[in-house]
Amino acid sequence: MTKPRQDRPLRPGRRWSRRELLGTGLLALLAGCGVRRPSGPELQFWTLDLAPKFNDYLHGVIAAWERDNPGLKVRWTDVPWGSVERKLLAAVFARTAPDVVNLNPLFAANLASKGGLLDLGPLLPPEAAGTYLPLIWQASRQAGGQFSIPWYLTARISLSNRDLLDRAGYSQPPGRWEEVPAFAEAVRSRTGKYALFVTVVPDDSAELLESMVQMGVTLQDQRQRAAFNTPAGRRAFAFWTDLYRRGLLPREVVSQGYRRAVELYQSGELALLSSGAEFLRSIQTNAPGIADVTQPGPPLTGPDGLANVAVMNLAVSRQSTKPEQALSFALYLTNAINQARFAEEARVLPSARQALERIKQNLRQEKPANAQEALVRQARLQSVETLGLARVLVPATPGVKRLQAILYRQLQRAMLGQIDSDQALSEAERDWNVYAEARWP
Numbered sequence: 001m002t003k004p005r006q007d008r009p010l011r012p013g014r015r016w017s018r019r020e021l022l023g024t025g026l027l028a029l030l031a032g033c034g035v036r037r038p039s040g041p042e043l044q045f046w047t048l049d050l051a052p053k054f055n056d057y058l059h060g061v062i063a064a065w066e067r068d069n070p071g072l073k074v075r076w077t078d079v080p081w082g083s084v085e086r087k088l089l090a091a092v093f094a095r096t097a098p099d100v101v102n103l104n105p106l107f108a109a110n111l112a113s114k115g116g117l118l119d120l121g122p123l124l125p126p127e128a129a130g131t132y133l134p135l136i137w138q139a140s141r142q143a144g145g146q147f148s149i150p151w152y153l154t155a156r157i158s159l160s161n162r163d164l165l166d167r168a169g170y171s172q173p174p175g176r177w178e179e180v181p182a183f184a185e186a187v188r189s190r191t192g193k194y195a196l197f198v199t200v201v202p203d204d205s206a207e208l209l210e211s212m213v214q215m216g217v218t219l220q221d222q223r224q225r226a227a228f229n230t231p232a233g234r235r236a237f238a239f240w241t242d243l244y245r246r247g248l249l250p251r252e253v254v255s256q257g258y259r260r261a262v263e264l265y266q267s268g269e270l271a272l273l274s275s276g277a278e279f280l281r282s283i284q285t286n287a288p289g290i291a292d293v294t295q296p297g298p299p300l301t302g303p304d305g306l307a308n309v310a311v312m313n314l315a316v317s318r319q320s321t322k323p324e325q326a327l328s329f330a331l332y333l334t335n336a337i338n339q340a341r342f343a344e345e346a347r348v349l350p351s352a353r354q355a356l357e358r359i360k361q362n363l364r365q366e367k368p369a370n371a372q373e374a375l376v377r378q379a380r381l382q383s384v385e386t387l388g389l390a391r392v393l394v395p396a397t398p399g400v401k402r403l404q405a406i407l408y409r410q411l412q413r414a415m416l417g418q419i420d421s422d423q424a425l426s427e428a429e430r431d432w433n434v435y436a437e438a439r440w441p
Contacts, residue, residue: 043074043326044098046088048312051078057345065332072325092116097317099326102151105139105396108315112147113398118316119145123327131336136351139311139392148313149330150351152342155309155386156207156274157379158297159283161290164271167191173272177211177239177300184248187271194250196272197261200240200412202405204257207274207308209404210393212236214302219394219403224436226429228407237411237421244415254412266290274299277379278347284372291372296379299386309390311351349383360384399439406431 050058062074077098079087085107091097103111111117124146129137132150140148160173168186184195198208213219216232243249250269252260265273266287277296284291299307314330316323332338336354343350343359350356363381368374394400407428414424 041071041073043072043100043322043329044096045074045076045100045329046084046098047076047078047102048084048104049078049081050102054342054345057342061333061338065329068332069325069328072322074329092317092319095319097319099317099320099322100330101315101317103148103313103315105148105311105313105392106400108148108313109142109396109400110398111315112142112145116318117147118318118320118323119147120149120316120327121146123324125331128331131353132334132351133353133356133387135391136309136311139395140313142397148315149327149334151312151314151334152339152346153309153311153349153351153387154276155307155349155383155390156299157277157382157386158299159265159273159275159280159379160295160297161265161268161271162293162295164191164193164268165295168271173297175298175301177215177302180300181239181243181248183271184243185246188248191271193269193271194264195248195270196274197250197253197264197270198240198274199257199261200254200408200415201257202408203401206394206404207258208240208411209407210308211300211302212407213393214300214304214306215239216302220397220436224397224399224440226432226436229425229429233425234422237414237425240411241414241421241424245417254415277376277383280376280379284375291375294375296375296382298382301389305389306393307386307390308393309349309387311392347380349387356384356387399435402435403432406435 045062047058058076062076066073081104084103088097088101088107088111097116108117136150136153140146140150158173164187165171165173168183168190170183170186174180174183180195187193187195198211199205200208209219212228212233215236217230217236218227218232221227240249244253250260250264261270261273262275262279264270266283268287268290280291280294280296283294301307314334316326316330320326334352336350336352336358339350339352339355340358342348343355344362350359360381363377363384366377368377394404410424410428410431411421413419413427414421419427
């Protein structure tokens with residue numbers, strides 16, 4: 001799944017940023033202004049980039065729910081990921097917002113914070129929370145309310161190049177960030193290659209920000225002010241600054257994103273790649289020789305062993321005239337049976353506990369047809385095992401992408417030798433607090 005791109009204009013000749021959209025009179029519309037769109041016999045349901053590949057699956061689930069709920073129809077609309085925010089805001093403006101919408105966590109958090117999503121807590125059956133993985137369910141909460149239902153998940157694992165590991169003197173890659181400097185030094189000195197690539201491009205991967213959390217850094221306090229200028233934060237900034245200045249990270253981590261990590265791994269220049277299990281298929285196609293020496297393993301973590309997981313959610317618009325039915329459909333779509341089916345088809349992971357157990361059992365019983373499929377099966381099993389100690393490391397709170405950009409820009413300065421790492425962290429603290437105080441007085 002790709003990341004959402006920059007917002008597009010709502011009308012010709014004017015480009016609105018997300019902050020402007022969520023900071024203008026549209027906020028009143030997001031909150032509904034006490035007015036709901038006209039009632040009708042249909043539930044409007046939006047998803048992100050699932051058509052046409054999953055048409056049969058979703059049409060089947062919709063038809064089954066409609067049979068159990070006579071008199072109601074579900075109208076499904078699939079929206080390209082890069083345009084969902086623009087289209088949803090336009091629908092809110094026209095009071096035609098969907099009843100149920102599949103959102104990425106960041107945009108869902110923004111809408112929830114502005115009153116655009118319904119707090120599902122009062123409508124949820126008592127047993128609902130127990131159906132899902134506890135840490136994943138908690139990630140869908142904000143300010144004491146349950147604003148979404150978790151749907152499908154992806155978890156990163158480590159893919160390592162066995163040849164480079166052997167030449168560096170390692171039988172297994174490191175499991176903790178604290179072990180990375182020695183590993184990176186061994187790979188660089190003995191093979192001439194690099195151990196890993198973690199980008200510091202502000203609008204790209206959040207992996208480095210997640211690593212800071214794994215290293216014990218708290219990003220924000222309860223008032224959204226900076227909480228990262230601490231001994232743990234200084235150690236984390238010094239960690240990445242030192243790796244870069246010692247030449248143990250590719251120079252382009254400050255200028256190129258995650259795509260460059262993929263290119264380097266597939267060309268045999270990188271010992272370790274953080275990736276989803278299914279990405280192995282791309283490596284098998286694009287670089288079969290590298291795939292043959294690739295070994296799936298657990299992701300890098302901090303001392304507590306917690307890994308990161310990405311969550312896709314279902315939310316109910318506050319404009320919905322049928323909130324109970326909308327929630328019923330969201331719960332049906334994410335029940336264990338339907339999640340297990342979708343996880344098998346989409347090669348993702350389910351958030352429902354029973355569905356995850358079913359996927360795990362199926363993988364253990366699976367008999368791959370060849371070595372390539374056996375490798376993908378091993379990687380998928382590793383992803384399932386990773387969920388046992390996985391949570392959303394960087395909660396999708398409003399402004400979190402701005403926080404990432406501020407931290408990354410200051411860390412870039414430290415890496416490039418413009419300032420020392422402690423000063424860079426202090427500058428990041430100041431920059432974020434200026435922004436936070438203006439947004440949350």
